[in-house]
Amino acid sequence: MFLKPPRGPRGTAAWRISIWTTLAFAFGSALAFWIVYLLVEKGVRERSDAWLSGEAQTLAEVSQSTPPGNLYDRIVEEVAELATNEVPHDRNARGQQPNSVFFLQTDSSVPDDTPIWVGPDSRIAFQKAIQQANLTPGTPESIQVEGYPSTFRVVVRNPSPGKALYLGLADQDAMRLLHQLTDSFLMVWGGTVVLGFFISYASARRTLMRVEQITETVARIGSEELDERLPESPKADEISRLAQTFNHMLDRIQASVHQLRAVTDSVAHDLKSPVTSIRGRLEAALSDGDPNRLEESVGEAIEGLDRLSDLLNTTLDLAEAEAGALRLDRTPVDLTELITRLSDIYQPAMAERRHTLVLDLEDHVVVNADPGLMNRTLSNLLENELTHLPEGCEVKVRLRAHDGAAELVILDNGPGFPPEIGSRAFERFVKGKHSPGHGLGLAFVDAVVQAHGGKISIADSSTGDAVVQAHGGKISIADSSTGGALITLSLPLSALQSTAV
C-alpha cells in the first residue's frame, strides 16, 4: 500500500530540491557575472579608446609643430613612453610590458621616407597588419598582429596629406583584467555552488526528515491505534502546522469512530428490540390460529415496522445532514403560517393530554428554507413536547423577526430536560432514561437548523438565569416561575423580509 522509503540520498525530495536550488543559483549568479563582465569590458574599452584618440591627436599636433629629425623622434618617443605610463587601467604592467604600446609614423609625400617607430622590434608585422586593416582616421579599431596573442586597438591620424600617424595599444591589459575577474569569479562561484548545494541539501533533508517522521507515525496510526499523535514542535512553521492539522484530523476521526461505535451499538439495540417483539407477535399469532387475534397481531406488527422504518429514515437523514449532504431546496417559507398549520394538527393531540398550546406569533416571518425540512423540524419539536411532557402542561410558542433572524422560542412548564442529558441534547441517541423516542429527534433538528445557517439552543428555564441567557435579554416570554424546558431556535430571515423590516 505504501511506497517504500527511498534508499540513499538520490531518491529523496531533499536531493531534488537541492539540485534544483543549486542549479538555479548557479545559473543566476553566472548570468549576473556575465552582465558585469560585459559592462566592465565595455567600460575598459571605452576608456582605452578615449585615451588612444586623445593621445593620437596630441601626437599629430606635435608632429605638425615639430620639424622632423632627432628632436621629433625623441619627443614622439617620450610621448609614447609617457603614454604607456598613462594607460589608465593597468599600473602593474608598467615597464614589464614594454610592447603594450606602439607608435608608427609614415609619410608617403617624402620619397625616401623612413617610418618613425616606437614599440616592439617586429615593426614589419605591425605595418603589415595595419595595411591589411584599412583603418578610418580617428576611429579606434582592433587589429590582429602576427606573433601576438591579444589584439591591438589602433587609431590613425592624418595630420597632413600623405602623412599617417598610428598609435596602438595592446588589448592584453584589458584582457588580463577580465581574465583575472573571470578566474576569481569562477573560483568563488564554484565554491559557493558546492557549499550552497550542501547547505540546501542539509536544510531540506532536515526539514523533510520531519515529514518522513510524520509519514511513519501516520502509517503506524493507520494500521494500529488511533490514540497516537504526532509530535508538535513549538515552531509555527508549515510542517508544525501539518502535524497540528493531522492531529486535529485524528482527533476528529477518533471522535467519529467512537461516535460510530456508539451509534452502531444504539442502532443495533434499537433495531433488535422491535424486531424481536414483532417476530414474537407474529409467531404467537400464527400458532394461536384465532383469526381475530391474527388481525390484531398483524396490525401491531405493521405499526412496529413503521416505527422501525421511521428510525431508519431518521438515522439516514441525520447521517446525510451531518455529512453536509442535505440538499436544500430553498424557497421562502412563512414560519408563521407553517406553525399555525402545525398547531392545527397538534392542538387536538395536545388537548387530549390536557396541554395548552399558546401561540404568540409575529405575522409573516419568512425564512429562506427547505419547506419539507422545515415542516419536519418544527413537527419534531412539537412532537417532543407531546411525547415528553407529563399531562396538563402549558407550551408557549413565540416567533419574532429580530435582528435579521427569525427567533422561535418554545417553552414549557414541564420538568425540563433530564439532568443526564445536560448539554448533549443535540447528540445522536442521547435521550432521557424514560424517554420513549430513540434520541434522534433533536439531533436531526440541530443538523437541519445548522444546514440552514441557523442555531438552536436549549436551556432549563427552571432557574430564571437560563431564560435570560438564552435570550440574550432580548426576548423573554416567560417569567422565571414557569420552569420547564426552553428551546430557542434562530434562522436567518429571507432577503426579502430583512430588507422590508
Add this chain to the structure above:
Amino acid sequence: MRLLLVEDDLAIQEFLKRSLTEAGYQVDVACDAKSAEALAVEGAHDALIVDLGLPDADGLDLIARCRAQGNSAPVLILSARRSVDERVLGLEHGGDDYLTKPFALAELLARLRNLLRRSSAPQGESVRLQAADLQLDLIRREARRGEQVLQLTPQEFSLLEYLTRNAGRVVTRTMILDHVWRMRIDPATNVVDVHIYRLRSKVDRDAMRPLIHTIRGVGYVLKAA
C-alpha cells in the same frame, strides 16, 4: 387499466404485482430498464410504476427515454432514498408522483388512482358527496348524518370530506396529513388518531352503524359495513 411495473427486487415485484392485480389492474412487469423500454414502446400502458434503482440504468433516464419516444403515460416513481432527488421533485410538478420505500400499499393505490384520474378526462367536480346515510354539501360546508346536521369545525369537515371522497378505500395517516393539511410529515405520535377520534365522536356518535373504521397498522376507512 394496464400498468407497467419496473422493479428489480423480485420480492417487492411479486407482492406489488399480486396486490395490483387484486385491485383490478392488468400488470406487466420488467426487471430492468432495457426490457421495460421494450415493453413501454408499445404505449399500451395507462401508467408506469418505476423503481429508481435499476440494475442497468437510472430509473429517471428510463422515464426520460420513454418520454422522448412519445410515451406520455403518468409515472409513479418508487425510491429507496429518503430524501428525494430534486429531479424527481421536478417530475412531480409535471404531473407524476413518487413514493419512498417503505410505503403503505393503500398509499400506492391511492396515488395510482390519482395519477390515472389526472391523466384521463377530468370529471365534473361534484358539490355533494354521499356515503351511506352521510351527506356532505361542499358548497355550504355542511355535513349530515341522516337527518341530523353535524357540528364540525372546518378542519373536521375537510377530514371528513377526504374520507368520504375515498369512501371504501383505506387511507393512511400520512395521506391524511398530506391531503387535509398539505404536510408531508410522518409523526411518531398519535396526532392523526386524535383528529379521527374527535371526528368519529361526532359522526358515529348516535349511529347504530359506525362509518369510520380503523384498519390496524394501516390507517382508516370510511364505509357503511
